[in-house]
Structures are given as C-alpha cells and as structure tokens.
Amino acid sequence: MGHDTAEWVFIGVVIAILVYVGVDSWIVQKEVEEVPADAETIKVTGQQWFWSFEHADGTKEISTLHLKKGHAYNFEIYSKDVMHSFNIPDWVVFEDAVPGHVNHAWFAPDQTGEFPIQCREYCGLLHYNMRGSLIVEDTP
C-alpha cells in the first residue's frame, strides 16, 4: 500500500541516532566511573531525615560537608533506615543510599563555594527538607 523506501530510510536515520547516543554514553560513562587512585574516602550516611558525613581522618559532620578544592573524593554511601538518594546537583553527584548496600560516587570539585546537598528518593515525612550543604574551601 505504502512506499517502503521512505520508511526504511526513516528507520535507518533513527537507528543511526540511537547508535550514536548509545556509543557516546558508553564512552562517557566508562570515563565517569573511573575513580582516581588518590581519591579520599568520605562515608555518607542517610537517615530520616538528614545526612551525616565521616572524613578519612575520623572527623564527623552533620548536614554540612567541608571539602577542599582540587582534591578527588570518593563517597561511600550508606542508609540507616529506608532508601534515600545522595545528590549534589551542581556536581552531578547522585547515587541511592540503600539499606544493606554500600554504593559509591566520586567527584573532584574545581571551584570554591557553597552548594546544596539533597535527597532525591522519596523517604517520607520530611523528605523535602532532607537538605544539607557542601562547602568547598580553597585551602591547600
């Protein structure tokens, strides 16, 4: 009934775009998941409804996290009760905190300033207010 060539060309173009998207995201994701060897580990624990942090040297912080510019950090993400999602939107740090699992996310801030930290997985009553802040300082 119809003209088949046009449809094949259309499908071909769509598949070409999809292959490009797929290959490119494979390359980017591979790069993003490579954690630098000198990354400092920070334990992040989510619980209803705040974040707590533990640095490699044992100092603990609640809700506010102080980090240094130019260092790489590897977050170890835990949850004490229900599922949360650790998220620093400005740095695209995003990984779920799942009870019984340890998840990882890493980043290396190259700018100083104050950035919001939030929970991005629904976790109940005060989910909307499970916020903190990241302060990146320029100390050597």
Add this chain to the structure above:
Amino acid sequence: MVLELKKPRPVWQIMFSTHHTDVGLLYTITGLAFLFMAGVLAMMIRTHLFFPGQGVLISDSVTFNRIFTVHGLTMLFLFALPVANGVGNYLVPLMVRYKDMAYPKLNAIAFWMNPVGGVLLWLGFSDTSWVSYAPYSVIRAPGPAADMMIFGLKILGISSILSSINFVVTILKCKHPDLPLRKVPLFAWSMMTVSLMTIVAMPSYAAALIMLLTDRLGVSGFFNPSMGGDPIAYLHLFWFTFHPEVYIFLLPSIGMMYEIIPRFSRKPLFSQGSGVFAFVMLGLIGFASWGHHMYSTGMDFTTKVVFMIGTLAAVPASGMHVFNFLATMWGGRIKFAAPMKFAVGGIALFFSAGAGGVLNSAMPLDFISHGTYWVVGHMHLFLTGTIAFGFVGMVYYMFPLITGRMYSEKLANIHFIGMLWGSVQVFYTQHLLGLEGMPRRIYDYPAEYTSWTQLNQIATIGAWILGASFVAFLINLIYYSAKGKEANMDDPFGLGGKYYYPHQAKNPHHIGY
C-alpha cells in the same frame, strides 16, 4: 446501534448487563470519573507548589505525600487501564466480528473489581508514593493505609489479568474464520499485545505485593536487610511489571489513533504490516528495559549498558508508529474534527516525550535527570500527552455511537487548545525544573531558589489552563449527551462514505430500534 441516552434504560439494566457495549460503557464512565477525581488532586498539588514555604492549600507534608500517591495510583490503575478496556470492549468484538466478548460474565466480574479496588485505594489514602519502595513501605508507612493500598492493587491486578485473558481469547479464538489475523484492525492488535504483556508482566508485581504484605506483618523479611532480605529485590520485581506496564498503558492509545487517523484523513492506512510489526516489537522489547529505572541503585557498568541497549531498542518501533501516522496523513483530505485534533496533538507530544526518553536512557544523562522533575515531566508527556489525548479523541469519536447525539465542536476546540497549551506549558517546564535539580515528590522547596519558584509558577499556571480545559470536556459530556443535536449515525462527522463503522454494534437491550 447503541444509543444509551436516546432510548433510556433503567440504570440497573446497564449495571448488571454482561453485553460488551454495556461493560464498555461502565468502564469508560468509571475511568472518566476517576480521571476527574485524580485531576482535582493534581490541581491541588500544583496550586500548593505555586508559593514556596507558605503551606498554601495543603498545610502538612503527610497530606501532600498522600495526595501525590493517590493521584498517581488513580491515574494509572483507575483511569489509564479501565478506559483502554472500555474502548476495547466496545470495539474489539466488532473488529473480530463476534457477537460479544469470549467470556461475558468474566468480563463483567473484571469490571466490578475496579470500583472495589478504587474504594480501597481512596479510603486508605496511602502515603507510600505509587511505587511504594520497600524499606519505606514496610517499616515506616503508617497503619491501615498501606495495607488497604496493597489489597486494592491486588484486586485491580487480578481484574486486569482477567480482562486480558478475555481479550486474548476473543481475538484469537472468536475471530471470524474469514478474517486472517494480520488483517485484524490495529486497535484490536494493540489490545491483544497489551493483554499478552499483562499476563506475562503482572504476576511479578502480584508476588511483590504479597511479599510486601507479609513483610509488613512481620512474618517474613524479603526486603529487610536485617533479616537477610534485600530492598533491591523489590525494585526488580516492581519494575519487571511496570516497565512493560508503560507500554500496556501506551499501546491502546496508539491503537485508538490508528482508528481515528485514516478515517479523518480519508485515506487508507499507510501500512498495516508495519503497525502490526511495531506492536509486536514493542510488546517484546518492553520486557528488556526495566533496569533503566535502577541505574543509580549501585548497578554495575555492564548491567547498565545491557539495559540501556534494551531501552534504546524500543525507539525504532515507536518511530514506526509515528511514521505510519504521518505517512497516512500525507496527501490526505484531512478533516480536523475533534477526534483528529486530539490524535494529531497526541502524536506531536508522543514524539517529544520519546525524544526526552532517549536522553533518559543514556547512562550519564540519567544521573542528571533521574528522580527530578524531569522524570515527572517526561512520564506525564506520555500519560497526559499521549494516552489521555488518544483516549479523549476516542471519546469524541465514539460520542455519537454512545449517545446518538453530537458534542459541541466549539467546546471541543476550547478543550483541545487548552489541553495542548496546558500540557506543553506544565510538562515542558517540569523538564527544565528537573535540569535545575528539583527532586520530585517534595512538599516544599526553599524560597531563595528563585529559578525553582519561577519555573514552578509557570508550570502551575499551565496546570490551571489544562484543568480549566476539562470543564469544557465535562460540559460536552453531560449537557450535549442529553441536549446535543441528533447525529447522523451513518456518517456523524461528515466524512463522506461509511467511514464510521462502530454503528454495527448490536445490543440486545435495544430491540425494536
């Protein structure tokens, strides 16, 4: 002919009937009623988010959480599924040329489980969010609400399995022997695809619900890490049902567009074969992509890649549908009556929703959009932009068949413009909100984030336009079904020729008409 309002019957006769048109009418009316109820909840959510930090309309977060949960559950299980079954009940037996559905009594039972499930969901008013992820819904969600939701969903799940069995048997076994399967109209093909998908997909969620219930009762620990369980198991069971379910919601609406577009383009369909192929492909590939809802749960790289490929593979088949629609309209003498407007608007929004979906499935981009308002905008573009558009178009198309009268084209026009304008304004803006980092399902946001405030206000105004357009729909449905002009039943839309074939339906209760 089926003329429910020109030849009035006592309401009990419709309610206790097992005839496919009566059950179809019940499904359609129930679905529409729940659409308006859940729509009111949506308006409350959007109005509340207009001003940050002031508790407008909804003064505490528990109520807000309950409202978005019930809004989601109602739109999915009590609107999208029943209306597909409603239109399917009307048209599938006609399309396969059989006197009724294969099991009429089972059909009526499957329908009557819907109001029961709906009552449980609405009386419970759970706060678990519609996905009810495990540790929260097991250890934190309050009291009888979550249990009532589990029972309600259980009943609705059984209902959808029963009606699926009915559709599969009707199409495969009761089809007229002179009608080869490949020539069965595409709407019936879409109903058969989604019915087979439901039968395969639904049991996994049914199991998950039972496991949730026993976990809540404390007799098991399937999802409780301290008892050796794993919350991720719930996500797998849940999304194994609900990614295919996305297509189960979507395909009937695509099938409705296949019903409308060739008729109003006054041209034969471009290709029956590619439509059938695309339905079958989507039915199979729909099962290969559930993991893309779980990229951020700590999934390893290889698994993510596999699910990304599975997700992208669904795009060419969806593209084939869009191509088929465009090629059918190409060079046709198109009549833009209300059904055609909604179908074409639905295709445009379907295309934009699909393009956004490609971005979601790309792994690095998903870490930006996942769990934000981007996702809210994305899936509403499918649910409102495609599913509701297709269904509303179909309601206008079947309006003369059901009532024997014509709707007001002027009001339908207002409805169409408001719905298209509103959908674009609210859902595109929500995509932008997601890129700004706003998480979904939040009761309130800091007022000092001015970009969030502005975008939320734009989205809310869009939602009001969208909501207001449904007032025009309601007037059309109520006033014009009783007082509208009598329709010319052979050709109600003035397309010339007998394009309108639902008029072949014969309801035994209309003897003597």
